[in-house]
Amino acid sequence: MGDVHEVPRKRIATGHLAQCIGQPVCFVGRVEKIHPTGKLFVLSDGEGKHATVELSEPLDEEISGVLEVVGRVTNQATIMCMSYVQFREDRSPFDLELYNEALKIIHEFPDYFPFG
Amino acid sequence: GGYTQSPGGFGSPAGTQAEKKQRVRSQNIVPCTVSQLQAAEQVDETFRIRGVEISQVTVMGIIRHAEKAPTNILYKVDDMTAAPMDVRQWVDTDEAGGENVVVPPGTYVKVAGHLRSFQNKKSLVAFKIMPLENMNEFTTHILEIVNAHMMLRKNLMSASRVPQSFSSAGLSDMGGYGGGGSLSVNGLTAHQSQVLNLIKNCPVPEGMSLQELKLQLQNMSMSAIKQAVEFLSSEGHIYSTVDDDHYKSTDAE
DSSP states (O other), X not given: OOOGGXXXXXXXXXXXXXXXXXXXXXXXXXXEEEOTTSSEEEXXXXXXXXXXXXXXXXXXXXXXXXXXXXXXXXXXXXXXXXEEEEOOOSSSOOOHHHHHHHHHHHHHOTTTSOOO | OOOOOOTTSOSOSSOOGGGOOSSOOTTSEEEOOHHHHXXXXXXXXXXEETTEEEOEEEEEEEEEEEXXXXXXXXXXXXXXXXXXXXXXXXXXXXXXXXXOOOOOTTOEEEEEEEEEXXXXXXXXXXXXXXXXXXXXXXXXXXXXXXHHHHHHHHHHHTTTXXXXXXXXXXXXXXXXXXXXXXXXXXXXXXXXXXXXXXXXXXXXXXXXXHHHHHHHOTTSOHXXXXXXXXXXXXTTSEEEOSSTTEEEESXXX
16 A cells, blocks of 8 residues: 555545545544544534544544644545644644635646645 | 736845846745646756746645755655655754754744756755744645746736636735736737737747637637737737738837
């Protein structure tokens, strides 16, 4: 299995998951809930829609706030997470709604923001 | 002419009137994605992304790898649009450790630097690497990339092919960006400018035909095109060549 970090990963919101089955993606969302097993958590995107993120190994730390997840979309339209990063919000809160608007722009103008 | 400075952070700081040409010069610092940099074509010393010349660029991404050598730090910066890009920052060997602290992997940074290519591999030589303190800057950077490349391409195409969706996206409403059609600097109307620019940029020896102009200018009727051609011809901007249907520009380009 190729390293998903060496290929383009399209930035998407929950609404795009169904069209991206099997593809490497980058998803930014706010942590809503974490499954007790630590192998699954739910993020909400800038429109408040939920996406499920699965891990091959349970979380080994607390996660909260805004996460940027890199992974592949499964057949069930969940994201199989390969890595994640927490967005720092110590100075200012992250405007997820604005990020969602930016996603709409880059999806509308792929010529000016190409993935790959 | 017609390229205006934007408040968005790119534009020639020296910006003399004499240097303003239709072709965008590489004094600008252009926000880019890694994928755009990878796709940039090199001719001699110049890089172009879809025809637009670039040299100094900014990218924003996450540090995936950092390697310190005696004279430089090599980072791999990832913005998700392609594989991580090599970014080299030269270390000032005179300074006793002060300036160049290695930014740890997992940090989101803004990189300003020059695009380089060596043995067909692209990289950046950074003159500034700054950790992002506010991740909303990242969102802004995304929007600035789309805006910058769209505006630069529009200037390159000289307003002759602004697609309908451009103005409906609301981007042309932004103040200070020299919105489409405001090319009245040389005393010509928007239509006349569009026709003149197409004729100027036509490389064919016998010039541009009226039929070609009609094909390129979907928004103008043939009579409007003919009117513009008549005006430009009487003003001395263009002249007819093989027949009254073919025109060349009097400006040596």
